[in-house]
Each structure stands twice: as structure tokens, then as C-alpha cells.
Amino acid sequence: MYSHEIEIILSNKKIRPGDRIKISKGNIVFEGILMPRPDIGDNSILVIKLDNGYNIGIRYTANTRINKINAARSKFAFPQAEVKSNASLPNVALVSTGGTIESRVDYATGGVYMLVKPEELLYEVPELSTIANISISAPMSIASEDMTYKGWQTIASEVANAFDKGARGVVITHGTDTMHYTSSILSFMLQKLPGPVVITGAQRSGDRGSSDAFMNLICSMRMAAKGEVGEVGICMHGSMSDTFCDFIRGTKARKMHTSRRDAFKSISKKPIARISTDGKIEYISEFTKPSNGKLELRTGYEPKVALIKFYPNSDPAIIDYYVSKEYKGIIIEGTGLGHVAIAPKPKEYSWLSHVKSAVDSGLIVGVTSQCIYGRVNSSVYRNLRLLSGAGAIHCEDMLPETALVKLGFLLGNYTKTEAEKMLNKNLVGEITSRTETDLLI
Amino acid sequence: MYSHEIEIILSNKKIRPGDRIKISKGNIVFEGILMPRPDIGDNSILVIKLDNGYNIGIRYTANTRINKINAARSKFAFPQAEVKSNASLPNVALVSTGGTIESRVDYATGGVYMLVKPEELLYEVPELSTIANISISAPMSIASEDMTYKGWQTIASEVANAFDKGARGVVITHGTDTMHYTSSILSFMLQKLPGPVVITGAQRSGDRGSSDAFMNLICSMRMAAKGEVGEVGICMHGSMSDTFCDFIRGTKARKMHTSRRDAFKSISKKPIARISTDGKIEYISEFTKPSNGKLELRTGYEPKVALIKFYPNSDPAIIDYYVSKEYKGIIIEGTGLGHVAIAPKPKEYSWLSHVKSAVDSGLIVGVTSQCIYGRVNSSVYRNLRLLSGAGAIHCEDMLPETALVKLGFLLGNYTKTEAEKMLNKNLVGEITSRTETDLLI
Numbered sequence: 001m002y003s004h005e006i007e008i009i010l011s012n013k014k015i016r017p018g019d020r021i022k023i024s025k026g027n028i029v030f031e032g033i034l035m036p037r038p039d040i041g042d043n044s045i046l047v048i049k050l051d052n053g054y055n056i057g058i059r060y061t062a063n064t065r066i067n068k069i070n071a072a073r074s075k076f077a078f079p080q081a082e083v084k085s086n087a088s089l090p091n092v093a094l095v096s097t098g099g100t101i102e103s104r105v106d107y108a109t110g111g112v113y114m115l116v117k118p119e120e121l122l123y124e125v126p127e128l129s130t131i132a133n134i135s136i137s138a139p140m141s142i143a144s145e146d147m148t149y150k151g152w153q154t155i156a157s158e159v160a161n162a163f164d165k166g167a168r169g170v171v172i173t174h175g176t177d178t179m180h181y182t183s184s185i186l187s188f189m190l191q192k193l194p195g196p197v198v199i200t201g202a203q204r205s206g207d208r209g210s211s212d213a214f215m216n217l218i219c220s221m222r223m224a225a226k227g228e229v230g231e232v233g234i235c236m237h238g239s240m241s242d243t244f245c246d247f248i249r250g251t252k253a254r255k256m257h258t259s260r261r262d263a264f265k266s267i268s269k270k271p272i273a274r275i276s277t278d279g280k281i282e283y284i285s286e287f288t289k290p291s292n293g294k295l296e297l298r299t300g301y302e303p304k305v306a307l308i309k310f311y312p313n314s315d316p317a318i319i320d321y322y323v324s325k326e327y328k329g330i331i332i333e334g335t336g337l338g339h340v341a342i343a344p345k346p347k348e349y350s351w352l353s354h355v356k357s358a359v360d361s362g363l364i365v366g367v368t369s370q371c372i373y374g375r376v377n378s379s380v381y382r383n384l385r386l387l388s389g390a391g392a393i394h395c396e397d398m399l400p401e402t403a404l405v406k407l408g409f410l411l412g413n414y415t416k417t418e419a420e421k422m423l424n425k426n427l428v429g430e431i432t433s434r435t436e437t438d439l440l441i
Numbered sequence: 442m443y444s445h446e447i448e449i450i451l452s453n454k455k456i457r458p459g460d461r462i463k464i465s466k467g468n469i470v471f472e473g474i475l476m477p478r479p480d481i482g483d484n485s486i487l488v489i490k491l492d493n494g495y496n497i498g499i500r501y502t503a504n505t506r507i508n509k510i511n512a513a514r515s516k517f518a519f520p521q522a523e524v525k526s527n528a529s530l531p532n533v534a535l536v537s538t539g540g541t542i543e544s545r546v547d548y549a550t551g552g553v554y555m556l557v558k559p560e561e562l563l564y565e566v567p568e569l570s571t572i573a574n575i576s577i578s579a580p581m582s583i584a585s586e587d588m589t590y591k592g593w594q595t596i597a598s599e600v601a602n603a604f605d606k607g608a609r610g611v612v613i614t615h616g617t618d619t620m621h622y623t624s625s626i627l628s629f630m631l632q633k634l635p636g637p638v639v640i641t642g643a644q645r646s647g648d649r650g651s652s653d654a655f656m657n658l659i660c661s662m663r664m665a666a667k668g669e670v671g672e673v674g675i676c677m678h679g680s681m682s683d684t685f686c687d688f689i690r691g692t693k694a695r696k697m698h699t700s701r702r703d704a705f706k707s708i709s710k711k712p713i714a715r716i717s718t719d720g721k722i723e724y725i726s727e728f729t730k731p732s733n734g735k736l737e738l739r740t741g742y743e744p745k746v747a748l749i750k751f752y753p754n755s756d757p758a759i760i761d762y763y764v765s766k767e768y769k770g771i772i773i774e775g776t777g778l779g780h781v782a783i784a785p786k787p788k789e790y791s792w793l794s795h796v797k798s799a800v801d802s803g804l805i806v807g808v809t810s811q812c813i814y815g816r817v818n819s820s821v822y823r824n825l826r827l828l829s830g831a832g833a834i835h836c837e838d839m840l841p842e843t844a845l846v847k848l849g850f851l852l853g854n855y856t857k858t859e860a861e862k863m864l865n866k867n868l869v870g871e872i873t874s875r876t877e878t879d880l881l882i
Contacts, residue, residue, distance in 0.1 A: 143784075146784050147785070149753070151786070182753075258779075258812045258816055309750050312593075313589050315766070337699050339618050341586050344583075346591065371698055383586060
């Protein structure tokens, strides 16, 4: 709700959120859609959405005048695009799962709703049909924070199915929040890929002036249609401007900003390729070529794996909790090179005996770093060697999120003994070889 | 252990780790200290530490020759520096707490041990005595992963005491792993500072050729001796080269790399200042000036606050666990703009009712983002509004680690009602005003 004073004026003029209004303050005039007041913040500030997609806040003062121009539009209703076939173009499957890329702002509430039909994307971005013959499936339409391993299994099977039916590449549209968890698990579930699997989305919905949806879709479609890569990767804006997208290895990608369009970064490794808006694909780091053999699909997943972040004063009994809940594995996000408290005062905060007890109970315990960038080590400091001695496995330069889903994948498809051996060995590029300070001849 | 073949040669030649040896392979000759073999890795590779401080691995093959030069040196024993007084220089207190900056490699084990006496630092960096009159205290000597709130309270009191005794600035040496947790809590515990509190450390110990210890100490001492800042900050390498250090606001700093010397980054805000090796201090973003009034010391801390990271398939019952353990507050590291699962399938993974139940039980629940960069929001998407409706407080652009220690600080010094109001209001620069996309006139 706006302030009582503003609400009275709006009520008198029959203005409601969603209506197009004009606000003047002396000589300055703004025109746009009145947005509902966010729950938090100064309620004497009117918020309108300008035609360029940006929101602007205007403080209501004695010289502020408000006038209605039009009543609220109803929800968008895009006509469905016809999907035309063109035999001269490569076949690409578009697997739609939901997220902001398929959403639009609902001017009646100021919130965002799902488009539902992925065909509407083709209507909005007709250029896609000039890049590939596109077949569309929509196994789900969800916000990505609601994604679970059941969704991962469905998407993996859908992708395998698309390659079976002759696709040379696949584009998956997905919410950005957990996109890197999905890109990571698909990298393990789908091995020996005959072509690229390109996951994309949008940080800002398509009806905003600054939306990244269209460029991300076009670059992703180009990568799927002609990229010579046999990996799962994320393709999103590579900079704050609209000049290129990066294609980042699925196990090395991470969402590093809540709102910027170039939120996804390739961690401790360069992106695989850079895709320009003019269609050029520049390969900038090593990657796996498409496989000539049969795609290997493994959809097993053990959801009883936990990711625990260590921090000062953190309760080590949380490990016992997961043991009591019959978890099969734990990934610890340690500090620095992979540390947890070993000899703190008070000593009740020491993690050592709890880790040992979890390992003795049969759980696999992996260690990663909350630094995000860099590599953990099991031997530089005494505390690291003690943790390693308790049976914890330091996971090299694997991201915590990647280590988590890899552990769930391993426990879902292999024996515990195999999983234990494979956790810190490279399978699909999630672990890279040593660099910089330690030379090897 | 090295391979059996290597161990036999070493045994025959009476060579032990720590000894200085010469290794030749054909025409190539290396000389250095034999390091013990790390637990993990190829055991047919000999590792020696070169005189430049770097380790090098040399694969043992048929043409490899090994010869002993000297037996291992014993541990370093630095003479203690005399602390000379110079009335023309500003008074700076050096509070030593431990960490790599006070450590040296133990050539007998390949591990790292603590120097113990901070006076040894002055012996190694005599330049420090030309910058300030230094008084030293060493309330603890620990690895920073072993730091707890008891240590924070001790350090805060030590700093307040130093200012009382006439220091114009304070330098704290600290392990890097949890340095940003300490810088954050000290920013809250020590308000209205009469001068800078500069936390520093080292990513590589002082006996390595690439050590950052000395330059970090010198830049920190310069900031403490002449910086016109009334804030707690971290002063460490600002780039991969030895050209400048950054002074980063304590509540906005984060260790972002496991091993690089420029591991600490200022998140979603520029560093406060850049300190060149020539002593120049360049202020590059807004900050708080030294206070003329009395320093406000509040050392209360409620350790029953938890940081929980949300991820796909994560068990929401973890919230109930902390409620049952009588925790007083929880900070959630959500995805993106501050999301948790609301309507997942299977629905047992939904966090909504658990968050509501925690709030109803009297806990304060804050929401931050695991993206690290950017700001959370409570209103863009329906799932966010539902989470907010359940009583969770979105914490603006506060880092998860900062939100955690701020909540412990608030609950340790104020009533619950006050703490709830203060959590997402700026106290010491931990929350900055809106930028970029949302203009405000």
C-alpha cells in the first residue's frame, strides 16, 4: 500500500496499479504504468514503469500532480507461432522448462507470470526459425528454485530422446536461479554427447527494455545448430552490453549476481566459446568434441546428499543430524583450502570427531571451498591433514554445487566403493589439472 | 610416501625430507629442499622446493640422479626485534591473532607452523618501524578456521583498549580463512571509531618467494598510521602483482580464491582505498570519517544463529532442527533474488511452511543470496512474496556471512523486537542504497 495521502488521491481519480498515468512535479513529467508499492520501503514514493522497461520512483510532495491516461491492459496473449520446417537447416530440439525467459510482467500485480506456451518464444523471436528446424517440447513449466532431481531426470531423458530422434543439438530454456545445478547434473547424466546441449534463460523478462531473453536464445540456438562441442553448457550474456554470449562448461558455471544480465561466470576456467550477435563462434578454451559413439544416459540420483557450509561457531552436530536421517553423503563447504574448525575454543565447535563419525557410519564426506574460486588441498596445513585423516575427501577445484550433484549422481548409479573413488577424479571436466604455482615436468 | 623405488634410493643415500638435494635428468639440474610426498597424487614424482620458494615436481625415470647436498635445517629461530620508540611517528597498535602471516614452512614435515612471537614480524619487516611507533599485543595465536565469537569479543576489547591508550590506528594480523567474518563482526562491535582498524594477513607464508606477507603488513601499517577512515577494513593485495593493496570495508569483503594473493574482493561496492607500495593512499569510494566522539564497544554475541544454504532437493526439516535446538535466528542463503523452493515436486522439498513455523516459534529468519553479488528482493516474483509473507526478512545487498554475524550481534545486544527491525536497516555500511536499474528522484 502507498501512504494514506497517496491512496486517497488514487482513489479519487480511480487510478489503480496497472493503469497508465502521468506524474508531474513542476516542469518534470513522467508517463508510465503505476506499479503496486513493494512491501518494504518508503510508501510515499510512487513507482511507475517507463516505456523503456525501467521502474522509477517519484517522491510524492505538495507539487506532485497525478493523472490517469488509460486503464490497465489485460494480460498479454501472444498468438502462437507456426513452426515451419526447412530441410536445409540443422535440427535442434527446444526443451522448455520455465523461468523468467518464459515470463512477462503482470501489470495488474507488478509480479511476473509464466507464458506457459514456449511457441510464444518463436513468435517473439522469429529469427530462431532461420537458424534451425526447431521441434519443441515442454516437459514442465516451473520457476527454477522449485526444480528437484525428478525434474533433472525428466530433462535428461528428454534430451537423450531428442538426440535419438535426430537432433544435432538441444536448447533447454530454464530459470536462472538453479540453472548451474541443472547444467552440472546433466553433464554427468548425459555423457558421450553427439552434439551440444545448451541451457539458457533470462535475467529480465522479455517485456522489459533491457531483456536479455532474445539475444540469449539466438546465441544458444546458433551454438546448438553449429557448435562442434559434445558438452552440456550454459549460454548467457558474457558482458553487461549486448555484444556476445559465453558458452560455459556446465560443471564450471555459477550464477554470481542476483540481477545482472552477465550473472553467469565460468569459475577457475575460461568459457568454452564466445558467440557474437553476428553468429560467429570463437572457441577460447579446451572442451570435449562431439562423440561418434552412443550417448550414455544415467538418470540415477540419490537425493540423500547434503551440502553444509562451515562458518565460525557453526554447530558440528548438524553432521550427526544428517547421519541420523540416513543420508548417504555430505559435501562440506569449508573455508580457504578446505578448512573446518579443528581446535577452536570452546572446543564444542570442533568438527573433526563429527566428520570421522560420519565416515565411520558409512557416509561419503567431500570437502570443497566457499571461496568458490581456486582449489582445495589436503596437505598444506596441519588442520587439513587432520580432516583428511578423518576420511574426508578434498574435491580439488570442483565447485561446491557441482560436488553435491556429482555425489548424488555417483551414489545413484554406482556402488559406494566406486562412488568414493570417483568423487575427486575427473569425469566430464568438473576437475581440471593443476596450474600456476606447482609446475610439473 | 614416495614410490618404493624412490624410497630405496633415498634410504641408501640417507636423504630425508627437509634435506637439500640436487636432482639431474640428463642435462637438466634442479637444486632445492626435498619435500615430503603429499598424501594424494603420483608417488613417482619427487617434489623439491626451489630457492625462489616454488615447489616443482620431477618425475623419477631411469635417467634421474639424486644427490644430497646438506642435511635439513632445524626450524627457524628469529631473533626478537627491539621495539624502538620514535615520538615523531603516529602510535599504532599491532594486535596479533595468528594465521599464515605468522607462519613458516616446516621443512621437516612440509607443513606450516606458527611463528608464535609477533615481534619476529618486526625483525623481518624493519620498514614497519619507520612508519609508526608500534605497540604489540598477542591475545591468541590460532588458525582462523578455529576462530569463534569468544575470539571476536577478545579482539574487539583489545582494539577498544588500544584506542583508549592513545593509538591513532590499529593493525590486526589474522588468518585469511575467516578474516571476512571477523572484519564484519568487528564493524558492528566497534562503532564510532576514532581511527582505522586494519585487518591483514597472508595467503603465502613469509619464507616463500611469492609471499604477500610483507607488502600487506607495510600497506596496512600505512593505512593505520595515516588513513583518515573510521572503519574496520581488510587490507590485502589488490592485484596478482606487488603494486598495491586494497582497503575493503569489513562488511563488504569476502575471500574469493583459495590461494591467490588478491583473494579478497570488495563485493557490490568499490574498495574504500588503494594503497600503493610507495605509500600513497588513494580514496576511491565513500566511507565513514573518524569519529570525534567516544568509541562504542558492544561485545554481546548470540552464537545460536545459523546460516543455511538452500539448494535443489535440500531438506527443509533442517529449519525445524535449529528450532528444536533453541536457535534464535537463521540466515538463509537462497538462490537468485532470495528464493527457496515453494512449490516443488515432490512437495516435501517446499521450505515455505518450515520458514513460517520458525518465525511463529520466535526465530528471526533473514534471506540473502548465494549469488554473492547483487541484492535480494522480496517482491519481483510470487515465490518471493510468499516467502516474505511467511515472515522472512530479505536482507538487501548484505553478504550472507555479514548477515549471519549481524544477526548474532543484534540478538546479543538488543531485544528481539529491536533486532528484527535493525536486520535489514543499514548500521555501518553493510547495506548500501539502491543503484542502477531503479532510479529515485
